[in-house]
Amino acid sequence: MSDVYLGKMRNVMTKTAPGFKRLNADIPEELFKEFAKRCIEEGISKKDYLVRLLEKELYNDSKEK
DSSP states (O other): OOHHHHHHHHHHHHTOOTTOOOOOOOOOHHHHHHHHHHHHHHTOOHHHHHHHHHHIIIIIHHHHO
16 A cells, blocks of 8 residues: 555544644643633633644744744
8 A cells, every 4th residue: 555545544544634733642630630621711622722822832932032
């Protein structure tokens, strides 16, 4: 099987849209609880909260330097 075919099959199996990468991490339970609490308070999904947090951390910090 070709690498392209296998790559497409992985995307179908994980339901990750083209142009996106799946993020998986083990984090301390208390940190996760705070994260989930803030998502609920702000009324946004965990994915959207993480994207916003990463964009702020990675893009805003590089603009300030």
